[in-house]
Amino acid sequence: xxxxxxxxxxxxxxxxxxxxxxxxxxxxxxxxxxxxxxxxxxxxxxxxxxxxxxxxxxxxxxxxxxxxxxxxxxxxxxxxxxxxxxxxxxxxxxxxxxxxxxxxxxxxxxxxxxxxxxxxxxxxxxxxxxxxxxxxxxxxxxxxxxxxxxxxxxxxxxxxxxxxxxxxxxxxxxxxxxxxxxxxxxxxxxxxxxxxxxxxxxxxxxxxxxxxxxxxxxxxxxxxxxxxxxxxxxxxxxxxxxxxxxxxxxxxxxxxxxxxxxxxxxxxxxxxxxxxxxxxxxxxxxxxxxxxxxxxxxxxxxxxxxxxxxxxxxxxxxxxxxxxxxxxxxxxxxxxxxxxxxxxxxxxxxxxxxxxxxxxxxxxxxxxxxxxxxxxxxxxxxxxxxxxxxxxxxxxxxxxxxxxxxxxxxxxx
Amino acid sequence: xxxxxxxxxxxxxxxxxxxxxxxxxxxxxxxxxxxxxxxxxxxxxxxxxxxxxxxxxxxxxxxxxxxxxxxxxxxxxxxxxxxxxxxxxxxxxxxxxxxxxxxxxxxxxxxxxxxxxxxxxxxxxxxxxxxxxxxxxxxxxxxxxxxxxxxxxxxxxxxxxxxxxxxxxxxxxxxxxxxxxxxxxxxxxxxxxxxxxxxxxxxxxxxxxxxxxxxxxxxxxxxxxxxxxxxxxxxxxxxxxxxxxxxxxxxxxxxxxxxxxxxxxxxxxxxxxxxxxxxxxxxxxxxxxxxxxxxxxxxxxxxxxxxx
Ligand SMILES: Nc1ncnc2c1ncn2[C@@H]1O[C@H](COP(=O)(O)OP(=O)(O)OP(=O)(O)O)[C@@H](O)[C@H]1O
Ligand SMILES: [Mg+2]
Numbered sequence: 001x002x003x004x005x006x007x008x009x010x011x012x013x014x015x016x017x018x019x020x021x022x023x024x025x026x027x028x029x030x031x032x033x034x035x036x037x038x039x040x041x042x043x044x045x046x047x048x049x050x051x052x053x054x055x056x057x058x059x060x061x062x063x064x065x066x067x068x069x070x071x072x073x074x075x076x077x078x079x080x081x082x083x084x085x086x087x088x089x090x091x092x093x094x095x096x097x098x099x100x101x102x103x104x105x106x107x108x109x110x111x112x113x114x115x116x117x118x119x120x121x122x123x124x125x126x127x128x129x130x131x132x133x134x135x136x137x138x139x140x141x142x143x144x145x146x147x148x149x150x151x152x153x154x155x156x157x158x159x160x161x162x163x164x165x166x167x168x169x170x171x172x173x174x175x176x177x178x179x180x181x182x183x184x185x186x187x188x189x190x191x192x193x194x195x196x197x198x199x200x201x202x203x204x205x206x207x208x209x210x211x212x213x214x215x216x217x218x219x220x221x222x223x224x225x226x227x228x229x230x231x232x233x234x235x236x237x238x239x240x241x242x243x244x245x246x247x248x249x250x251x252x253x254x255x256x257x258x259x260x261x262x263x264x265x266x267x268x269x270x271x272x273x274x275x276x277x278x279x280x281x282x283x284x285x286x287x288x289x290x291x292x293x294x295x296x297x298x299x300x301x302x303x304x305x306x307x308x309x310x311x312x313x314x315x316x317x318x319x320x321x322x323x324x325x326x327x328x329x330x331x332x333x334x335x336x337x338x339x340x341x342x343x344x345x346x347x348x349x350x351x352x353x354x355x356x357x358x359x360x361x362x363x364x365x366x367x368x369x370x371x372x373x374x375x376x377x378x379x380x381x382x383x384x385x386x387x388x389x390x391x392x393x394x395x396x397x398x399x400x401x402x403x404x405x406x407x408x409x410x411x412x413x
Numbered sequence: 414x415x416x417x418x419x420x421x422x423x424x425x426x427x428x429x430x431x432x433x434x435x436x437x438x439x440x441x442x443x444x445x446x447x448x449x450x451x452x453x454x455x456x457x458x459x460x461x462x463x464x465x466x467x468x469x470x471x472x473x474x475x476x477x478x479x480x481x482x483x484x485x486x487x488x489x490x491x492x493x494x495x496x497x498x499x500x501x502x503x504x505x506x507x508x509x510x511x512x513x514x515x516x517x518x519x520x521x522x523x524x525x526x527x528x529x530x531x532x533x534x535x536x537x538x539x540x541x542x543x544x545x546x547x548x549x550x551x552x553x554x555x556x557x558x559x560x561x562x563x564x565x566x567x568x569x570x571x572x573x574x575x576x577x578x579x580x581x582x583x584x585x586x587x588x589x590x591x592x593x594x595x596x597x598x599x600x601x602x603x604x605x606x607x608x609x610x611x612x613x614x615x616x617x618x619x620x621x622x623x624x625x626x627x628x629x630x631x632x633x634x635x636x637x638x639x640x641x642x643x644x645x646x647x648x649x650x651x652x653x654x655x656x657x658x659x660x661x662x663x664x665x666x667x668x669x670x671x672x673x674x675x676x677x678x679x680x681x682x683x684x685x686x687x688x689x690x691x692x693x694x695x696x697x698x699x700x701x702x703x704x705x706x707x708x709x710x711x712x713x714x715x716x717x718x719x720x721x
Pocket of ligand 1: 411424427429447448449450451452453454455456494603
C-alpha cells in the first residue's frame with residue numbers, strides 16, 4: 001500500500017508540476033467550451049445582429065412601399081439593381097430582394113387567377129442560406145398582406161377583373177364579393193384596408209430540463225471539451241509510461257518487490273483522479289460563470305464522470321501497451337482521439353449526424369459519455385438514463401485495460 | 414551472499430550471456446570488467462530478477478527469486494546504468510519514492526533519507542529538482558536511491574560512467590564506506606583502474622562469457638610480461654627487428670620517439686639498456702610500468718577494452 005500511494009502521489013506531483021499539462025487539462029477545455037457555448041447558444045435579443053437585406057424596388061407601387069421595414073430581425077437597405085448582385089457576391093450583404101417594375105399590378109391580377117404570377121428575385125450568399133429562408137418567409141407574409149390590402153380595394157379590383165379574361169358568370173359572382181367587401185370595410189369602426197394576414201403565430205420551445213428552463217449550450221460544450229481534454233490527458237498518461245520505459249525507470253521499479261498490478265494500477269488510479277479533477281474544475285467553472293446546472297440526477301452525473309475517468313485511464317494504458325515508442329504512439333493516438341471526440345458529438349451534437357453515422361457512433365465510448373453528461377445536465381433526466389452510459393464506459397474500460405495488461409511489455413524492443 | 418550458477422540469456426540468435434557463474438561473499442566487492450556489449454548489464458538484470466535467465470539460477474543469501482513481489486528483492490539494491498530518476502521532482506522526493514517502493518514510510522523513511530543524503534553528500538540539495546543537478550550529482554543520487562532500504566547486496570552497473578574525476582572519487586569513497594560496512598558489491602565497469610582499485614576479485618567478461626576470474630594480482634600474473642620499459646630516445650633507432658629477437662623481450666611498440674618494451678622479468682632491464690647503448694641508441698630517459706588489466710585483456714582476447 002505504501003508503494004501504491006507513493007506511486008500515485010508521484011504521478012500527481014509530476015502532473016501538477018508541468019504547467020503545459022495543467023493548462024491543457026484545465027484552461028483549454030474552459031476556453032474552448034466557452035467559445036462553443038457562446039457560438040451555439042441562444043443569444044439575448046439585443047445581441048442578435050439583424051440581417052442586412054438590400055431591397056431593390058423598381059416597382060414603387062403601393063404594394064411595395066415600406067417593404068421589409070419594421071421587422072425586428074431585418075435591416076432593410078434601399079439599393080439600386082446595378083450594385084446589388086456585386087454586393088452579395090462580395091459578401092457585403094447576405095441577402096438582396098429585387099422587385100421588378102409592374103409587380104403590384106401583376107400581383108393584383110394574379111390574385112384573381114388572371115395573368116402570369118410576377119416574380120420577386122431573391123439573391124443570397126450561399127453561406128447564408130438560413131438567413132435567405134428567413135427573409136423569404138417574411139416576404140411571403142408581408143406580400144400576402146400588401147397585395148390583398150390593395151387588391152381588395154374595389155376600384156382596383158374591378159380594374160384587375162376587367163383586364164382578366166373571366167367567364168361572365170364568374171365576373172358577376174366576383175362583383176358581388178367585392179360589393180360585400182366594400183360594405184364590410186365601410187362599416188363604422190371597420191378594420192379599413194387591412195388585407196389578409198397569416199392567420200396564426202408559431203410558439204417554438206426547445207425541450208430541456210423543464211418548462212421555462214432555457215437550453216444552456218454551455219452544458220453541452222463544456223461536457224464535450226472536458227471529454228476531449230480528458231482523452232488528451234489519457235494520451236499523455238500512455239506516452240508518459242512509454243517514456244518511463246524508454247528511460248529505464250520501469251526496470252528500476254521492477255527491482256523493487258512490486259507486482260505488475262501495483263505498477264499499472266497506481267497509474268490507472270492517478271489518471272482517474274486527474275480525470276475527475278478535470279471534470280470537476282470544468283463543470284465548476286460552467287456552474288459559476290454560465291449557470292450550467294446538473295438538472296438531472298447528481299448521482300448519475302457523478303457515476304458517468306467516474307466511469308469515463310476510468311475509461312480514460314484504461315485508454316492511456318492501452319496506448320502504452322500498443323505503442324512501440326513514444327514518438328510512434330503519439331501520432332496515432334492523437335488521430336484516434338480526435339476521431340473519437342468528433343464521433344462522440346463533443347464538437348457538433350450527434351443528432352446532426354446522418355442516421356447511419358449515429359448508429360456507428362454508438363460503438364464509440366466517448367459518445368456514451370457525451371450522451372450521459374447531456375442527459376444528466378441540460379436534459380435533466382433521472383439516474384436511470386445514466387445506467388447504460390455508465391455500463392458501456394465501464395465495459396470499455398475493462399476491455400481497454402484487459403488488452404493493456406495482456407499486451408504490455410516491460411522491456412521495449 | 415550472492416551466487417549465480419551458469420546463467421544463460423539469448424536475445425534471438427544473439428547469445429548475450431553464455432554461462433556466467435559468480436560468487437560474492439559478505440563484505441566482498443566483485444568486479445565485472447568487459448567491453449561494450451560483453452553482457453554485463455544482462456548479467457546484472459538476471460541477478461536483480463529483471464531478466465529471466467534461459468538457464469541457470471541466482472540465489473541471494475541462499476534464497477531464490479520467487480516472482481515480482483519476492484522478499485528476496487529487498488536484500489538487493491540496484492544502481493542502473495541508465496539514470497533512473499524523475500528529473501521533474503526534487504531529489505528528496507525521488508529518494509522518498511524509491512524508499513516507499515520497498516515499504517518504507519513515516520519516520521523510518523525520513524531517517525533513511527537523511528542517512529543516504531549524508532552518505533552521498535547531497536543533503537543541501539534535497540529540495541532542488543533533479544534537472545538542476547550536474548551529471549555527477551545525478552549519478553550520486555542514482556546511487557543514493559538504491560541505498561534507501563539499506564540492502565545487503567548492491568548491484569552497480571557502471572555507476573561512474575560519464576562522471577568527472579572529482580565526482581568519481583566521491584562515488585568511490587561512498588563505495589568504500591559501504592564495503593567497510595560489510596555490504597556485498599557487484600560492480601560492472603569498463604574502466605580497469607576502477608576495477609583494480611575497489612574489487613577483491615574481478616571477472617573479465619567478453620562475448621557473454623567470463624574469460625578469467627581472480628584477484629587483481631592473480632589476473633595480472635596472466636599477463637605475458639612482468640614489466641614494460643619505456644625508453645625515450647634521442648634520434649631514430651633502426652634495429653627494431655633485432656631488438657624483438659632479444660632473449661626475454663616479449664613485445665616492442667613505438668610511440669613517437671619512445672620505445673615500449675615488454676620484458677619477461679625485471680632482470681632483463683639492465684641487459685636491455687646495455688644492448689641499446691651498444692647498438693647506437695641514445696637513451697634520454699627510462700621508466701618502467703607495471704602491466705595492467707588492460708594488458709591482460711589484450712592478451713586474452715587480442716583486443717583492447719575500450720574499443721573492443
Ligand atoms: N533487450 C534486449 N534485446 C535484444 N538484445 C539485447 C537486449 N539487451 C541486451 N541485448 C544485447 O545483448 C548484448 C549484451 O548487452 P549488455 O547490455 O548486457 O552489454 P554490456 O556489457 O552491459 O554493455 P555496455 O558496456 O555497453 O553497457 C548486446 O549485444 C546487446 O545488444
Ligand atoms: Mg551495460
